[in-house]
Amino acid sequence: MPIHPSHHSEWRTARFALIALSVVIILLVWLPWFSAFGAGIANYVPLHIVLELAAISVALMIVSINHSRMDNIAAPHTSSLAPVFLGVAILDTLHLLSFQGMPDFITPADPEKAINFWLAARYLAASGLLLSALAVYQRGIKLPRGWLYILVLTFTLVSSLWFLLWPATVPRTFMPGSGLTALKIALEYGLIAVYLAAALLFVNALRQPRRFHAAGMFAAALLMAMSEFMFTLYADVTDLYNLLGHILKIVSYAFLYRALFIEVVQLPYRRLQESEQRLRQQQEELDYFFDANLDLFCIGSHDGRFMRVNGSWQKVMGYHAEQLEGHFLTDFIPPAEQQRVQRFVSRVASGQATETICAGMRRADGDIRQLEWRAASRHGVVYASARDITAQLHSEARIRLLSSVVDQSPYPVIITDLAGHIEYVNDAFTRVSGYSVEDVQGKDPGIIKSGKTPASTYKGMWQSLHQGRAWQGELVNRNKAGQEFVEKALIYPLRDEQGQVINYIAHKEDITARREAERRIEQLSHYDQLTGLPNPHLLKQRFGEYQAAEQRPAPLALIWLDLDHFKTINDTLGHRMGDLVLREIGMRLRTILTGKDILGRHSGDGFLFVLPAADDSKAGQVAADLLQLIQQPLLLLQDNQELTLTASVGIALYPTDGQDFETLLTSAEAAMYRAKQEGRNSYRFYAPEMQANSLRKLELGSALAGAQQREELWLAFQPQLDLRRQRMIAAEVLLRWNSPKWGQVSPAEFIPLAETNGLIVGIGEWVLQQAARQLQQWRNDGLPVFRLAINLSALQFIQPDFAAHAAALVQAEGLTPADFELELTEAVALNNPDDAQRIMTELKAAGFYLSIDDFGTGYSSMSYLKRFQVDELKIDQSFVRELGHNDTDKGIVTAIIQLAHSLNMQVVAEGVEEAEQLAFLQQQGCDLIQGYYYSKPLAAGQLADFCRLRGGN
Secondary structure, three states: OOOOHHHHHHHHHHHHHHHHHHHHHHHHHHOHHHHHHOOOOOOHHHHHHHHHHHHHHHHHHHHHHHHHHHHHOOOHHHOOHHHHHHHHHHHHHHHHHHOOOOOOEOEOOOHHHHHHHHHHHHHHHHHHHHHHHHHHOOOOOOOOHHHHHHHHHHHHHHHHHHHHHOHHHOOOOEEOOOEEOHHHHHHHHHHHHHHHHHHHHHHHHOOOOOOOOHHHHHHHHHHHHHHHHHOOOOOOOOOHHHHHHHHHHHHHHHHHHHHHHHHHHHHHHHHHHHHHHHHHHHHHHHHHHHHHOOOEEEEEOOOOEEEEEOOHHHHHHOOOHHHHOOOEHHHHOOHHHHHHHHHHHHHHHHOOOOEEEEEEEEOOOOOEEEEEEEEEEEOOEEEEEEEEOHHHHHHHHHHHHHHHHHHHOOOOEEEEOOOOOEEEEOHHHHHHHOOOHHHHOOOOHHHHEOOOOOHHHHHHHHHHHHOOOOEEEEEEEEOOOOOEEEEEEEEEEEEOOOOOEEEEEEEEEEOHHHHHHHHHHHHHHHEOOOOOOEOHHHHHHHHHHHHHHOOOOOOEEEEEEEEOOHHHHHHHHOHHHHHHHHHHHHHHHHOOOOOOOEEEEEEOOEEEEEEEOOOHHHHHHHHHHHHHHHOOOEEEOOOOEEEOOOEEEEEEEEOOOOOOHHHHHHHHHHHHHHHHHOOOOOEEEOOHHHHHHHHHHHHHHHHHHOOOOOOOEEEEEEEEEEOOOOEEEEEEEEEEEEEOOOEEEOHHHHHHHHHHHOOHHHHHHHHHHHHHHHHHHHHHOOOOOOEEEEEOOHHHHOOOOHHHHHHHHHHHOOOOHHHEEEEEEHHHHHHOHHHHHHHHHHHHHHOOEEEEEEEOOOOOOHHHHHHOOOOEEEEOHHHHOOOOOOHHHHHHHHHHHHHHHHOOOEEEEEOOOOHHHHHHHHHHOOOEEEOOOOOOOEOHHHHHHHHHHHEOO
């Protein structure tokens, strides 16, 4: 069948879609597996809901776009589609609600109820499509739009009430177990016949010049027929025939909607564009004629008289026609130019060539205007035109001035054409770039590119210029000698009098020195000068940028890594070697960075990691990798020795451990210190109690500084008994703190604080002085003689002239050093064995009784123990506690006792609380015991009573 050329494009699209769909359907229907697979689809109800909602949506879109067409564009062939597809959408909705598997809607949902609504919707759609096809040929019933809505909605209401209220009277269309009834199949074939009739009417319209989208309407009708054919084949409402029918229905609706969309939107818009184009063209033609009339036209005689002038003379020069006509041209010329103008008139009158001249002419208001004349003699008269070029001459003068300014500017200037080819450069450009004018004339400015400027910069620049806007930014370029330099550039379009862009101008400034200075300032203010890593200020800035970039809080980890015992490296190897170690550690840590991770140095031997998008699992893995990385040996080149380090790591997670950088940093630091407290060379995650503990330590440390002056410190005493004589011969002095705010604060808590805060030396001196006074008081009260054992801290022990100072303190109270036993831990004694031996020798020479406390918990070096002049070893209570049922501890205690006795030392067992422990110690020959078995720590008065009962030799 011949197709009219106006339909060819749309027909090819529709034909291709129909053939493709037909091939797919035929393959599906005739393939052997189709029937076996199509017995039923699991979870078909949700799929059916999606398909029907899609069909209803498209139907409503057809109603909307067709109703809009009816309001604005005369279209009799589609006038029925809006009310019809409104009814179709309603009936399809009721079909969806009635489908088997859906909740009951008025009456129980079942296949037959859904089919009834389906058939009503399909016949309504088929009727609408057929009416639309008949309307093309001016046939069919013509009703007002309102009546069509009434009829369709009445049909929808009546059929819905019938199906819902009197379903028993509706003929059967589906039999469970056997499938569709003959009536249902017949009705489907009736629908197919209606759709095919409409399709034939539409295809016949393809032979005529295009009045509407006949190809799309034909495709929609044929696809609807194919859809109904699928519904003659299914045996179960969930099989693939049913699914395929639904899909074809949606596709046919889509074709119908597209056909209407092209008619209502695309074609009118195209016609509107064409109309606007014609209007613009006409406007341009009118503008041309108006613009052309701006010139001054006149006809004159050979002797130079005006014979006729046009109206522009009044607009430009202020003269009416009668003021010029009949007068000589030279009457209006300044005297200095009259002879030159008269010669011009004579040349024109005597020849056939067109003559030109530029001369001044007086306006009606007396102003002199510069006119450019063109004149020729024809048929005994002179035809001339003139143009006022006064402004042009002034502009040319200004241009010459500006050209001199640009030529002599100290900053580079480049002018290019619209294609970016260089037309002009000034002397400053040649000086900065090293290229001569000849080198760059007609070339692309990219000749000086260095490749260091990001492509996005150039893209943004050209985008601005093509939009007619100025662009300002920085470019990294390279001069002819190969040296890179940074330029600040302002590039903008140059427009002509009509506003059209004709050139691009670039003003540049070499800011290389300025950027280098700024970079150095940036380096100094945001980077650590030793390692080159970002400092905390920059890390905080990057953290803020990360927060701002995220629309909602995203996970982030902050890791604080602090090297263990780094002070020892500085003290022993020197700060120069310490700096080299820090730089090497910084380079090592860089190797573990991935993605957007940031590494910085906090201060001293502390390093910070910011890990965006890291949860606790990733942060823990990174921390473990860091610890392993730090432990890899460092080779010291100066003596070819290896140095092995460890680190303590704290981890804080955003946003749970802190909403801002400072809080997160504090949390990570607290976690890092917890790792140090718990043995170092490990990592810890922040926990809220760490912050509370840190706050408590801060407050305790502050309060401890004034506790002595407020008389909150006091001494307790725990007796030490001689096992052979069962008498008290010594007592250990124990420091106690009774705080008004925290009550009794444990020595295990405030003694380390005193050592950290530097208070321990003063407190230790106070303890020795108070103990001496108390002992003298007891002596005065007639108590039996015994000595006091006092613990020394590491800081107190290494004070200059400590032995002489301690001896002077006790002697000032009327006592001798022999009345006191000074206890040192193994760690204090072995920290610096040589100095320890010297100080202990001085203490022994002064007369003090010396003891090693907590023996067995440290190094227990036999060689150093032999060198030290020690009188007594104290067995740590951790060994005594398990004596009743731990053979290992029994062996250790026995060995310590034997070792001490072999070195002529006495042995004190502390922490004795049970008779079984006491019996074992007596059996092994232990000299003294101390513990709750005999007495807990006592106040001064209580100890006096105990001493009266159990004291004396």
